[in-house]
Amino acid sequence: MKSNYEKFKSVCSILEKYSFDKSKLIPILQATQEEYKYLPQEVLTFISSALNISPANVYGVATFYSHFSLIPKGKHIIRVCDGTACHVKKSESIIEALRKKLNLNNSQTTTKDMLFTLETVSCLGTCGLSPAVVLDGKVYGQMTPSKAIALIDQIKE
């Protein structure tokens, strides 16, 4: 884990790398999120000050794109593909099962113990493996509700 100082230093370097160019806001936010794993409010404020744009503007961009997160995510990130192919092959039942298992819902996507974040993505492009689940970057294909739950149990142990 990087220290707060290292993370902040990186944000400064990111801003320098993009020459404080406000049109580069999106890549700047992407790189910042790489550092913090989410976009803390005070860091967004810092970016808005450094780029000389209103914080409402930065906030607007950060909340528009689904790639950005303004709240910390769990240690493990589960992404269930809900693209057409996966949907047709019942990805919904996997989502439902995982939500019940982790006690999550549409608005609450991270478990209270900060262990898991459950997200859906609209197509990973791995339609041949449908339905697909990505756990911490690794794709698992031909999933079922019970297989998905087994994955969670494995981590919990």
Next chain:
Amino acid sequence: MEKYLMINGIKVFFDNEKNILEVIRKAKIELPTFCYHSELSTYGSCRLCMVEVESMGIIPACSTPPSSGMVINTNTEKIINLRKIVIELLLANHDRECTTCQKSQSCKLQTLARRLGIETVRFKNVVRKTDKDLSTYALVRQQDKCILCGDCVRFCDEIQSIGALGFVNRGSKSVVCPSFSKDLELSECVYCGQCSRVCPTGAVIPRSEVKEVWKALSDKNKKVIVAIAPAVRAAIGEVFGFTRENGTEAAGKIVTALKIMGFYKVFDVSFTADMTIVEEANEFLERIKEGNNIPLFTSCCPAWVKFVEQYYPEFIKNLSTCRSPQGMYGAIARRIMPNVLSVKKEDLVVVSVMPCTAKKYEARRRELANNGEIDIDYVITTQELAIMIEESGLRFQDLDAYAFDMPLGFKTGAGVIFGNSGGVTEAVLRNVASDITGGEYDESEQFSFVRGDDGIREAKINLLGRELKIAIVYGLKNARQILRELKTQKRKYDFVEVMACPGGCIGGAGQPVYNDLATRKNRTRILYENDKTLELHKPQDNPYVQKIYNDYLGSKPGSKKAHEYLHTHYTYKKRFKESVKISEKNSKGLEVNVCFGNHCMKKGSKEILKHIVDYVENKNYKDKVNIAASICLEKCFSAPNVKVADTTISHASNESVKEAIDKEIK
């Protein structure tokens, strides 16, 4: 060859209109829109101005340029149904408590629902109830009334260059709000309130103080005095059906109405406007003489003042230290009037009627308070005054005119034209330069060259043996441009008048809601006409101003007493309050804040931070020191800045910070 469109079978000629919507409106067809404003960029979100164009199909009128010969139909069945669906969809996601909405009757959504004959809303109610944002004195925001047309967002950004409001989230989760969904008070809002002026619904409205005023009026022990601003008289008639040709200044009727309501004295802010000029002109001449803090910026617009305090602290010294006319009225009313009127100070309630929402904020500025006590108790807008008149059941149009109370009821034309962009400048010129031409001239027309419709106007005049350069600006984006160019020396002025609202105070957000330029121009006309009908035009000729100076303010402008009563000061208003945590732990130790504002960053705060982090590490101070990067410490001129405990070290160096930390720890 003349260019024309065929609109509903009628030939309509056009010229330079940028879209067919403008041409259609020229043809006297009120094509409905929410998101179209001629002052703002074309946004195209409300989908109401759809028209059917032959061989093009159904297209939005706002974003389609006219080309000659187009055959347009504005009312086919398809289009009518489309508009109805749009309104129904909006209503399904709208707080429909219209009867208790302040915007009722001037709400465009309500009007269109009626005009289009919406009888039921067939869609599911999906509105998410929200609490009102009551954090400021100026404005109230109510999210569940918002239809996301973006007018406020664009006005704030495109005309005012503030960007206090923005879109958040996307799709059906979209909302308009200040950054991080915080209260408006914590944003950069300067309270000009133009968002509420352009808002078609009641999602942003001026905050009403009507209830409080009624309460004061009904208190037998209180004497409530009131003063009305120049622009109010030019616009209130619109609420009661006086428009265009029959619209004249309605000050006399307002006085009558206020008297009937039970106000003890009714004064005129034009009086203190005269006074402001006398004082400000004196300040200007002194600055010119000494060559200090030139250009002089006017300071009567509180939104502009906050703008400077927030974004351009280096120009604070250029702001005239004179209070605004409202500020002077407050000081005199609160501190001199008890004596004049023989009323106990604590029994006096001071109210002002303003065309402006920022004036509500101004009245509560701590810089204007006297020993912590504010001068003005309540500020109501023109809109609120109209509501009070209606509430009283008065037939405003039939009221007789009545005269203002003395002494604060006498004014010259100079105090009246204050309500227009350029008015302050013209009044100052009447004060300092009217004698230079000599001979016969019309006092009310002598300096009319400073008038105009443009957002940035320039004027030159030979005075005091030199050529003085003047700029007259409205709209804060225009003001920002002027400030930037002053900074880079691209422009040079001696005097700059800035009003935040288009057209000046007559276009203020407290005025009855207007959507067309013609209404604003009409108000301007009314004020200049009023000036003409008055006996005096030069502020220094106002005998009551002279009398107040003689009796209470040390006899002349700029005196010590005058400074005590009529001047104020300004402070840098921080835009950001956040800091980024650098230390890992949250120890209760020494707070060290390294400023990472733009100036400090350029001057090497990164290196200083590195040094501090290393130093704390090496010295094993980790549990004793809390390091944070602050945005910002507000001392941009002495960058880089580091705050150790409560002391800010200016022009900080590695050594000076080290020393300070050592000292604090030992």
Next chain:
Amino acid sequence: MDIDLETITREFANSRKDIKKRIIVCAGTGCVANGSLDVFETLTSISKQIGVDIHIELKEEIKDTLISKSGCQGFCQHGPLLNILPQGILYTKVKASDVKEILEKSVLQDEIIERLCYHDKDKVCKGQEDIPFYTKQNRIILKQCGVVDPEDIREYIANNGYKAAKKACIDMTEKEICDELIKSGLRGRGGAGFPTGKKWDFTRVQNSAKKYVICNGDEGDPGAFMDRSVMEGNPHSIIEGLIITSKAIGADEGYIYVRTEYSLAVSRMQKAVKDARDIGILGKNIFGSDHSFILHVMEGAGAFVCGEETALIASIEGKRGMPSPKPPIPSQSGLWGNPTAINNVETLANVPIIINYGADNFKKNGTQNSAGTKIFAITGNVLNTGLIEVPFGTTLKHVIFDIAGGVPDEDGNLSEDNFKAVQIGGPSGGCLTKEHLDIVLDFDSLKTVGAMVGSGGFVVMSKHNCMVNVAKFFMQFTQSESCGKCVLCREGTLQMLLMLTDITEGRATVNTLSLLEELARAVAIGSLCGLGKTASNPVLSTLRYFKEEYDAHVKDKKCPAGECVKLLNYQITDKCIGCGLCATKCPVRAISGKLKERYKIDVPKCIKCGVCKDSCKFDAIVRS
């Protein structure tokens, strides 16, 4: 800088002249997800032990076997794929544990391992030329995708790469390029099908010192991944297309906007741009001509609507990706107000081919108004999902039954009866039915029946798929991807979704259906951008062709396909012997009971996933 493509080609061929065998491991996203990188690693690590003299990257030493990765070969469902050249062997579903055997048998000797071959019914298919999935296609754009190493610019050059760009820069005028494109009849592959040449020509004639070209790689359509495959598999073809575009319109700067979810495509494009810049193909005075061009890769941030050109431009400018009204179109006023030509990935990949071989040659494929080939991503209930390329004018039937191998039922049996519908064009497209099977795929004919080519997503539905549910699925997608700017799309898609949800959950009335249709039409007419204008298509086309299915949901509260869970119930019948298997399989522990007694389902707990029914060996669980 003048670049001698011939010398690079010669040197490249020289460096490979001793290579006798080549093993290509597919490294497209699908195969990588299935473990193709493991296969690759194992290949390189154990080949020495086996005595295969391998050559991984081109170095001075000459070896006789080359192992390389390729982009997506399209046959994703059977990945990881492994090719052995020159024999043309194609192995499917290869695991790391198979590698040793492959090296020993098929590389050192020419033996074929039948187990790893694709089986067409009972026939063993040795290589691509035996597999109907490949033989019935016409792979032009995708031809190099599964062969060339996408990370080696020299291999691209050695395969005639950048010849077209050189020709365009040196031998052709701006107008000549546009004219050739117009003549070719190439239409944009991103969805709308606007003639590319016309777009360029309109941008060309704009009077502006600064112009931009943009490659739209923000492919967000769920179930479509052709652009991803081209970006991953043949990135230089896109760069070459962009160089030609920039020359044609007079632009000196460009952007490739890639969807952030496509991390592999992002890195491949970045590397390709860097390599092209290093070698001098991008930069000042390309090929010694007076044309200069620099190119940036920008990663999106997760917003489907950024596939809309004005939204994409806003996104590059660092703003919220909200579309703006047209006119002005980007050709007049695009990126930072400058004339801008935006083209889709697949469109650009066609450009070098047109310049190299001529418009007339290009037009040989396709139909009168839709020239060339089109890549489709076939998913859903077909035997072989994946990426295919066919000329415009191919029939639906040919694609579904001949190339994709037909529609299996739940037990895997193929029958034409299993086919119910196909959704073409993703969330913007429409559903077509059996009666449309003979329709040819091209821009115009699909429009007449309420569908569109769109980006080329092709989802096949069997009789077990509920069409209302399909419409709801797409509406959910567009609703959550709506930018929220215009009323009709923002509020309209939400209301349509609510109505569709009501229908699938048994709360709707007949009025719901008429209101749904009325609203769908209004949204289609009145929305600001393409996303909103086409959002209603899935609803309108299913209402048109599957009205009776809607009626069943509304009137009888039944889902004929058995997919709408709220209208279903699982019950354990007296066939239950009390083995308890279902209870252990149930992911939410909704089933309980005593061993050897009939088990029970706790209905409120049940999420209706159907796992119990699938696991029961005694058919004791029924769905009603």
